[in-house]
Amino acid sequence: MGLPAEFLGQYVPLIEKVTPEQVRDVSKKYCAPENQSIVVGGDAKAVGEQLKAFGDCTVTDK
Numbered sequence: 001m002g003l004p005a006e007f008l009g010q011y012v013p014l015i016e017k018v019t020p021e022q023v024r025d026v027s028k029k030y031c032a033p034e035n036q037s038i039v040v041g042g043d044a045k046a047v048g049e050q051l052k053a054f055g056d057c058t059v060t061d062k
Helices: 007-016 020-030 044-054
Strands: none
Touching: none
16 A cells, blocks of 8 residues: 555554544534435335334335
8 A cells, every 4th residue: 555664553543542522523524414325225115114214215126
């Protein structure tokens, strides 16, 4: 990958400093639920009822 030998030794301590709050803040900014899609593969009849909890569903047969 072309990374220097010391990369991992520097990277891991930096990642360990990231707090759960920081992860939550970034995820709220870039991973807003209203902008996400849930994709489910399988038999629509078998999982249809369970998926209703997530809102309206579009079934595509491909």
